[in-house]
Amino acid sequence: MATAQRLGYGNAFTALPVTRPWRPWQSRHLHMLPTGMGSQTARVVGFDGADDAGNNTAAGSDASGSAPALLGNDEICCDALGRVRIRFQWQDALDSASSRASCWVRVAQRSAGGGMGSQFLPRIGQEVQVQFMEGDINRPVIVGALYFGQGEAGVPATPAGSLVDADTSALSQATDHSVSAQGNLTAGYAPVWHGAGVGADAHNNAAAQWGIRSQAYGGDGYNQLVFDDSDGAGRIQLKTTQSGTELNLGHLVHTADNYRGSFRGNGIELRTDAWGALRAGSGWLVSSYGVSHSASQRQTAGDVPAGYGLLNTANRLGASLSQLAESHLSVSIAALKGSYKADASALNESAAPIPALGKVMQGMVDSSEMDAAYGDAAAQNTQPTDQHLPHHTDPVISVIAKNDLSMTARQDVQLNVGETLNVLNAADSQFTTGGVFRVHSGQAIGLTAGGLKQNTIAGMQLIAAQGDMTIQAHNDIISLKAKNNLELKSAQASIDFAAATDITLRTAGGAAITIAGGNITVQCPGKILVQAGQKSFTGGASLNYALPMMPSSTLDLVPTKLNLYLSDAAGPFGARIPLTPWRMVVAKDADHALMQKTPLITGTSDAEGKVLLDDSQNATVFDAYKLHPSQVWLVYGAHARLLNITAHNPDWTDQHQRYHAQDAMGYFDNLEHAGTKPMLDDGSTTHTQEKLGADMLNSLKA
Structure with a gap:
């Protein structure tokens, strides 16, 4: 500018390359841009401009030049921004592929936002409605989609006002499981739901x-x-x-x-x-009790007065039955007394399971703030106020039936709980099975009947219509007591009384008969009266009785180091058998053990006849014993010795200790097969009887 002022002339210009086309600017007042007023319809097309998804060749072609097979996602033609290409109705479908489609066109949505809103992408072949922003034909936007075509039962075209009857017979052919009149008489798309039917x-x-x-x-x-x-x-x-x-x-x-x-x-x-699943992290309520649900009155979602009422009734019934069981020296109900300790449960440290569940169902939580409501639930609050609503305080599942509740399975039903399982009802309970009914308990089983209603026929019946009835106590005492008569009757056979030590019959008056060892002692404070048509007193005789082997439970057993040896006979006089092959097997009796060809472990006794087991073999035997108690055998030659593991009890009497010591020395392995023969004839039984039971056990432990 300074040079121009000094010389009196200046010039400035913009230059373009000679190869670049240039046209002078035209005034918009004299040369208006094309405008699009209102809206127009168009068809969505693919990359090649075709409105049929089967002709979309955007994926390219193979070496032969044929179009690739139609894939499912070929029905969509859009870019990364969700824009589609369209062809207006006035565009010639026979034009070249480059001129049969518009630019990429935006699609308006009902709602749009960052990570939210609705998304509808028109597919190839659909008809859409297009408007132009500010009337600018270069700024089209799709504002909706349109149905087009003619339905099967629609009104046919009436050119020149001619009268034509509509054929709606196809509509009547629909059934519950088949559609009708949902196609098109002409190319196009008809709606799923319409008013033509x-x-x-x-x-x-x-x-x-x-x-x-x-x-x-x-x-x-x-x-x-x-x-x-x-x-x-x-x-x-x-x-x-x-x-x-x-x-x-x-x-x-x-x-x-x-x-x-x-x-x-x-x-x-x-x-x-x-497959289906229902999951709720804070609890679930299923109830057939109706609640108030109207514009003027609605109960809260967590209000379950009927459920609490039924639970409270069961609580009272259970308390009465539990007290009855305690009064008759039976087992009380743990769900009312406490699970792992008195008046405690996993649900509440200060309440037994059923009372704890009742407290959960009585819960009250704050209705104004969520944090306060969570605090009330954590504290198991049950105090009602105007600001509190009823709600479960713990994540429990409540199933409440106004009338009946049915649960049926064609195969199995599993009820597995971590604490207590309670079945309480005010009337009768029936457990019926077409096969075997089993009841197993790791601790006690209590059965108490009668007591709540006087002067009614009540009691307990255990009846085997066919087969045997067996009542056994494998590790303690069986007591049979009755306030009145105690009757033992056999209708067609005999009654056997057998004991390892003695049998005593006595009355409250002092009379007694004691059978012990080889002796019978008769005692009475009064007279002995013997009435018989014939009396005979001869020389001594004996009859051994085969006593049963009692299996032992393995629930409380801990892994034990086994101390075993091979012997040709039971007791201290049996000779050790050295360098002899042995095997341990699982079998139901000695005969099957001798024939069993699949051993748990095998080995050979050492020079002293001992069976040496390493840790792995010891664990194998112990695991097998826990699965098959009293069915593990040590087999060598023609001998089969039963492995019977019994945990030592410090309350054993000397007689019990002697019995278990003799058992450990092999005296009782084959009592089932003893019959009337003496158990041993080498004097070893007499030898063991002369020693204290405690000494015998201690010598075995050593």
Whole structure:
């Protein structure tokens, strides 16, 4: 500028390369841009400009030049921003591929935001409605989609005002499980739900159904949300054809697209052909008790007065029965007394399981603030105020039936609990099985009958209609007591009384008969009266009785180092058998043990006849014994010795200690087969009887 002022001339210009086309600027006042007023319709097209997804060749072609096979996702043609390409109705479909489609066009959505909103992408072939922002034809935007075509039962075209009768006969062919009149007489798309089928002889649908249905890529499956506003028969259906999964609410009917079929029920239905799950981290309530539900009055979601009332009734009944059991020296109900300790449970440190559950169902939580409500639940608050609402305080599942509750399985039903399982009812309980009924307990089993109602026929009956009835105490005493008569009767055979040491019969008057060892002692403070047609006193005789082997429980056993040796006979006089092969097997008796060819472990005794087991072998035997107590055998040659592990009890009497010591020395292995023969004839039994039981056990431990 300074040079121009000094010389009196200046010039400035912009230069363009000679190869770049240039046109002078035209005034918008004289040369207006094309405008698009209102809206127009268009078809969504693929990369090649075709409105048929089967002709979309955006993926390229093979070496022969043929188009690739149609894939499901070929129905969508969009860019990374969700824009699609369209062809207006006035565009020539025969133009070249580059001129048969517009630029990428935005699609308006009902809601749009960061990570939120709705998303609808028109597919190839769909007709859409297009508007131009500010009338600028270079700024089109899709604002919606349109149905087009002619339905099977629609009104045909009437050129020049001619009269034509509509044929709606196809509508009457629909059934609960098959559709009708849902196709098109001309190319295009017809809606799923429409108003052409009014009346029971058609689709029984007065355009009351509406909703959203998608379409699987390249397939027939779909997902849909249907609203049915039929008068007095409203319903909602959320459905996917994947595994026939759907949720139906309200008035339940059969449907086939637009057809409203026969009535199926009223309420709620959740179904699937696949797997289902219901999960709630804070608890779940299932109840058949109705609650107030109207515009003027609605009960809170967590209010379960009926459930608490039923639980309270069961609590009172259980308390009465538990007190009855205690009064008759039986086992009380742990669910009312406490599980792992008195008046405590996993649910509440200061209440037994049933009272603790009642407290949970009486919970009251703050209705104004969530943090306060969570605090009330954690504290198991049960105090009602105007600011509190009833709600469970712990994540429990409550199933409450107003009338009956049925649970049926074709195969198995599993009830597994970590604390207590309670079945309480005010009337009768029946447990019926067509096979074997088993009751197993790790501790006590208490059975108490009668006591609540006087002067009624009550009691307990244990009857075996066929087969044997066996009552055994494998590690302690069986007591049979009665206030009145105690009767033992055999209708067709004998009654056997047998004992390892002695049998005593006595009365309150002082008379007694004692059978011990080889002796019989008769005692009485009065007289002995013997009445018989013939009396005979001869020389001495004996008859040994085969006493049963009692299996022992392995619940409380801990891994034990086994100290075993091979011997040709039981007791201290048996000779050790050195360098002899042995094996340990699982079998139900000695005969099967000798024939068992699949051993647990094998080995050879050492020079002293001992069976040496390493840690692995010892663990193998112990694990097998826990699975098969009193069925593990040590086999060598023609001998089969039963392995019977018994935990030492400091309360054993000397007689018990002697018995277990003799058992450990092998005296009782084959008592089942002893018959009337003496157990041993080498004097070893007499030798063991002369020693104290404690000394015998200590010598074995050494």
